[in-house]
Amino acid sequence: MAVEGAARLRFVHLSDLHIAAETSLLRRLLRDVAAARPKLIVVSGDLIDEVPEPEAMARHVRATAGAMAALRRTAPVFAVQGHSEYHGALVAAVADAGVVWLGNEGRLVAGPPPKKESGGLVLLGVSQQVGEDWGFRAPRSPFAPLPYGGGRLYGAKTGDDTRNDYSHYDPAPAGGLADAGGPLAWSGYDAVCDVWIERRETGAGLVVHSRYPLGEDRMIRLRRAEPVRGMPGSFALVSHGTAFTAGRVDTGVEPEPGRWYRMRVKTAVAPGAVRVWAKVWPADEREPRAWQAWAEDRSRHRVAAGTVGLWSWGGGTVLYRNLRVTAAGGRPLLAAPLAGPRPPPGWRTGARGTRLAMALARAPRRPAGGAVGVLSHSPDVALEAARRGLDFVLAGHTHGGQVRLPFHGAIITRARLGAYYDSGRFAFEGPSRRGWTWLYINPGFGTSILPIRFWCPPRWAVATIR
Secondary structure (H helix, E strand, C coil), X not given: CCECCCCXXXXXXXXXXXXXXXXXXXXXXXXXXXXXXXXXXXECCCCECCCCCHHHHHHHHHHHHHHHHHHXXXXXXXXCCCCCCCCHHHHHHHHHCCCEECCCEEEEEECCCCCCCCCCEEEEEECCCCCCXXXXXXXXXXXXXXXXXXXXXXXXXEEEEEEEEEEEECCCCCCCCCCCCHHHHCCCEEEEEEEEECCCCXXXXXXXXXXXXXXXXXXXXXXXXXXCCCCCCCCEEEEECCCCCEEECECCCCCCCCCCEEEEEEEEEECCEEEEEEEEEECCCCCCCCCCEEEEECCCCCXXXXXXXXXXXXXXXXEEEEEEEEECCCCEEEEECCECCCCCCCEEECCCCCHHHHHHHCCCCCCXXXXXXXXXXXXXXXHHHHHCCCCEEEECCCHHHCEEECCCEECCCCCCCCCCCCCEEEEEECCCCCCEEEEEECCCCCCCCCCCCEXXXXXXXXXXXX
16 A cells, blocks of 8 residues: 655654544544545554453444544555554454554555656554564563473563563574564464463463564464453463454363463464464373364454464463474474573574564665655654664654643653653654654544543644655
8 A cells, every 4th residue: 555656745643542432522533634635644553442341342443443444535544553452353453444554564655756766755663562672671571491390491480560471483584584484484283382370360371373573463372361351361362463253262271370281272274264273281181182262264364374482471480391383294393392491492582673673674675765754652763763864753652741730741751762752843863864863752632541631632743744
């Protein structure tokens, strides 16, 4: 999807809509955006008001997808995942509404002006769900060899962690950051692994068909976590970046802390469909004959290939051992005992690079005489964008403070750049053609935590690139 080239590209920038329902304020926004007659609409994440209750969340998804479809009738729409867009059903519904998600990748969204051979705009979209930003200390991964029974097993030890932590099998890619060969090309296989959790609050899971090392929030996961925020305490299948079109996803098996269990996930890829089966049982007992859970994905968003990984969440320790991956024809793909004093070879925590590094590796080259911009949820990416000489960054996340005090400004912005960068336009020195990189922080349209805005009205922006 791309817009026609023009000497001036007029576009609308939205952020932090936090949609829960079709309100009069939202309808007014949609009318005003249409009246602005933009050639392009970009959204800096947090489209939805995320809630734990499944029925309420389903209503929010429908309202969000409806609003995005209305925007798409005005102009092409590009968006990035913020903190709220981790539900596969939401990501798929918004994509079905016509929005193009940019998951740590870039697109040529505007070509050169008519009758000219140079110009245009490459837009890099960085996802809040995968990766870190240069210039800030990344959170320490909890995955490491941990003591157990006089030896060490690979696992994760966390406090009250509410962040998804992953470790994936991703040996050094021969083709660079964007190399999708090797384990990333595995499609249709059988994965078996043992798991042990320390306490009821400990989250654990086995990941298949994962695109995470490439910077994509796309995978199929068999996971269990503490039964809070709408999640079951039993092992269940979860989709990322897509939505299952049929299935019974819950195994019904809730593990006992301190006991080993065996997880098995099998996938099959057919024309037009990805199918997945799962079962979990105590490792010292015989394997059940029947699959306990299954799912099918016939959507256009289905994840047909990817590597295997391990997942942790919540508090306490999770341990893994004896991972085996077998191709559909019986050929062994991976045998990893996950034991020993060192991390297992070929395993990676996190993505292959920063969000922006992954986006640049998976983007077309800068067009001659054209511009390269970044669409991000958080403004923190501006430091790396300036260092790399990019032209501009469009971000949100801060809500402009949401609550501001006269003569003081924003009370809190929740961005690592600092409270000074609350909303508006800023310049960062760098090796771009003009000598700086512009950062525009959109104060957003919705609210989070509390449904209050004070001295900080809802806003959206119209911009022109010359």
